[in-house]
Each structure stands twice: as structure tokens, then as C-alpha cells.
Amino acid sequence: MSTLKPETGDLQKSLETEVEAALNPGEAEGFYRDTRECLGLLLVAGAALLSPPTPRPKK
Amino acid sequence: MRNLSGAVCDLASEVVSVLRDGGHRAVVSPNGQGPDAELGVAAVRVLGADVLLPSTLHRHPPAPSDLQLVREAVRTFPPGGDASVSTEWSHWAMRDALRRHDPAAAAPRPVAAEPVGAEPVGGEPVGGEPVGGEPDTAWLSRLTWQELTHQLAVLGALAVPPAVTGPSPVVAAAAPRTLDLARGFVRAVRRRDWLQAAGAGRWLAVLDSDATPVPATLGLETGLEFVLRMGGADPRVALHAHAAQLLRAGAAG
Numbered sequence: 248m249s250t251l252k253p254e255t256g257d258l259q260k261s262l263e264t265e266v267e268a269a270l271n272p273g274e275a276e277g278f279y280r281d282t283r284e285c286l287g288l289l290l291v292a293g294a295a296l297l298s299p300p301t302p303r304p305k306k
Numbered sequence: 307m308r309n310l311s312g313a314v315c316d317l318a319s320e321v322v323s324v325l326r327d328g329g330h331r332a333v334v335s336p337n338g339q340g341p342d343a344e345l346g347v348a349a350v351r352v353l354g355a356d357v358l359l360p361s362t363l364h365r366h367p368p369a370p371s372d373l374q375l376v377r378e379a380v381r382t383f384p385p386g387g388d389a390s391v392s393t394e395w396s397h398w399a400m401r402d403a404l405r406r407h408d409p410a411a412a413a414p415r416p417v418a419a420e421p422v423g424a425e426p427v428g429g430e431p432v433g434g435e436p437v438g439g440e441p442d443t444a445w446l447s448r449l450t451w452q453e454l455t456h457q458l459a460v461l462g463a464l465a466v467p468p469a470v471t472g473p474s475p476v477v478a479a480a481a482p483r484t485l486d487l488a489r490g491f492v493r494a495v496r497r498r499d500w501l502q503a504a505g506a507g508r509w510l511a512v513l514d515s516d517a518t519p520v521p522a523t524l525g526l527e528t529g530l531e532f533v534l535r536m537g538g539a540d541p542r543v544a545l546h547a548h549a550a551q552l553l554r555a556g557a558a559g
Contacts, residue, residue: 259382262348265310266383269352270393274456277497 313349317357318541324360325548332369333357351379354463355399356545358407362466363552368407376400377408392460394441395476399464406471443479454483455490459505462546465512467553480509484518495529500537504546507533511553527554 320333334350334357350357357376361368380400385393449457458465464476480487487506494503507530514520530550537543 258344262310262344263383266348266351267386267389267393269310269314270396270460271390272460275497275499275502277499279497 310345310348310352313345314352315541317346317349317353318545321353321356321359322541322544322548325363325545325552328360328364328366330364330366333360333372334369334375347375347379347382350375351383351400354396355403355466356463356549358403359463359466359545359549361407362403362470363549365470373404373408376404380404391441391445392457395461395464398441399461402471402474440475443475446476446479446483451483451486451489452493454480454486455494455506456502458487458490458509459494459502459546462505462508465505465508465546465549467512477512481513481515481518484510484513484520487513488521488524491524491526491529495533498536500533500543501540501546503529503533504537504543504550508546508550508553511550514554527551530554 317334320335324331324333334346355362355376357372358368360366361372380397383397385397389397446454446457458476458480461476464474466474466477468474468477487509491503491506491510494500494506507526510520510524510526511530514526520526530547534544534547534551538547
């Protein structure tokens with residue numbers, strides 16, 4: 248027998264629902280890196296780093 | 307009033323702390339009366355038998371206040387008629403932990419095949435709640451390796467060595483699928499699902515044996531360290547990962 252007070256019945260019902268949900272969670276969404284996006288960023292960053300310096304007029 | 311997930315995380319954090327300290331003090335701080343006390347009991351029900359994990363792994367008697375709260379959680383949140391198998395097994399594990407730790411409970415372990423919630427089948431009441439039989443484990447063998455990993459991670463509190471707790475039907479049912487679980491561990495890490503990865507890692511730490519070896523190529527120790535580093539901010543992840551590391555280190559062997 249529960250020792251919880253009768254006036255907390257609503258809270259108890261709500262907690263029961265929450266407990267049941269917490270005990271049966273669905274599988275979390277996977278968090279993947281988008282390979283194409285990463286590759287694009289890598290290429291842009293690489294191109295920026297490897298490009299020759301901007302030509303400047305000779306004095 | 308706090309929410310349930312916050313209370314569960316707070317409780318998991320306490321368990322991790324006691325687990326790392328050697329299990330010599332109470333896990334749960336008394337909340338007195340009122341909504342916080344009820345929330346505390348609900349959090350104990352969600353965390354399940356893991357509330358007593360420090361005592362189980364370090365082989366110390368649990369604090370009477372911890373036992374009392376676990377008893378209260380078992381009584382207050384029994385599995386209903388339409389409860390899922392995870393809820394039933396979680397409840398079973400709590401009752402089993404109480405039976406091991408509570409000197410007042412002299413009843414034998416439930417071994418009959420009656421479902422939880424049916425009439426008691428030979429066990430005596432533990433702390434006032436009826437003792438039913440074991441829920442079914444046949445469903446485990448029907449799951450794909452992805453589903454198996456998810457379900458076992460949800461039931462992470464049942465991942466304790468039989469040498470410490472006695473035979474466990476879920477451990478026995480999971481043991482032949484160590485390779486599937488190893489694949490699931492890798493999948494969870496790649497998906498960055500740290501809670502599932504930590505739960506799967508804990509199961510692998512329990513199941514690794516000569517008969518059902520975890521592939522050496524998995525690098526479980528390194529994997530657990532990585533999971534702890536990446537997801538350890540979540541106390542539930544830290545709990546499973548620390549438990550797995552303790553098991554790998556032979557603390558509960």
C-alpha cells in the first residue's frame with residue numbers, strides 16, 4: 248500500500264505516466280555528421296589555405 | 307517542483323559519486339514529505355536496481371534509507387496490466403535486489419514462469435508487495451541486433467554479474483548475442499547516442515567470458531573511455547560507463 252496522501256492522487260497518476268514513459272524510451276535520433284557537407288567545408292578551407300597570395304603590383 | 311528527468315539525473319549523479327567513493331554511504335538524501343518526496347520515489351523507480359548498485363558491486367550493505375526508498379518505489383509503481391516488458395523486468399530487478407540486500411526478506415528468489423502481476427507463486431511478500439514470477443525473455447531472441455542493443459541499454463540496471471547477484475534470466479538470454487551487442491555498441495557510438503553506448507558497454511562488460519567473448523578488436527576499454535569523455539556530462543551515461551569500467555577492472559568479479 249502506498250504511503251502517499253490521497254490528495255496527491257492526481258500527481259501520483261501523472262508521475263505513473265511519466266515513470267512508464269521514462270522506463271520505455273524510444274531510440275534517440277542518431278546525430279551524424281553530413282559527410283558531403285564536411286567534405287565541402289574541407290575543400291573550401293583547403294583551397295583558401297593553399298591558394299597563392301594575391302598578386303601585388305611591383306614598386 | 308523539479309521534473310522527473312531532472313530528479314533521475316540528480317539521483318544518477320549521486321549513485322556515480324557513491325560508486326566512485328567505494329559505496330560506503332547512502333545514495334539517496336531524504337526529501338521529507340510532499341511533492342519532492344514523491345518525485346524522489348518516482349526517480350528511484352526509474353533508476354531501478356541501480357540505486358543499490360554501489361552496494362552490489364562493492365559488496366557493502368546498503369543504507370537502510372536507500373532500502374526503504376527502493377521498497378517504497380516498488381510498492382508505489384508496480385507494473386500495470388499493460389506494462390511493457392522493460393517495466394516488468396525493471397520491477398523484477400528491484401525486487402531481486404531487495405531480496406539480496408534486505409536481511410528481513412528471507413523469501414526465495416521467484417523462479418516460476420508466471421508473469422509479474424499474477425498471483426504470488428510461492429514467494430513471500432517483500433516489504434509488503436506481492437512476489438510474482440519472472441517476465442518472459444523469449445522476446446530477446448527475436449530482436450534484430452539494433453533493437454536488442456536498444457532494449458538491453460534501456461535495461462542497463464540488469465547488467466550485473468551473475469557471480470554477484472545469482473543467475474539472471476536476462477543475462478542468460480543476452481549472453482549468446484554478445485557479437486550483436488558489440489555491433490550495437492559501435493553503432494551507438496557512431497550515432498553519438500552515448501546513453502545507449504554506455505548501456506551496451508556495461509552489458510558487454512558483464513557478458514564477456516570465455517564462452518561468450520567480446521571481440522578484442524572492439525577495444526571496449528578505449529570505447530568506454532571515449533563514451534565517458536563525450537557523454538559523461540549526462541549522469542546516466544556516467545553511471546553505466548563507470549559501472550562497466552568497475553566490472554572490467556574486476557571490482558565485482
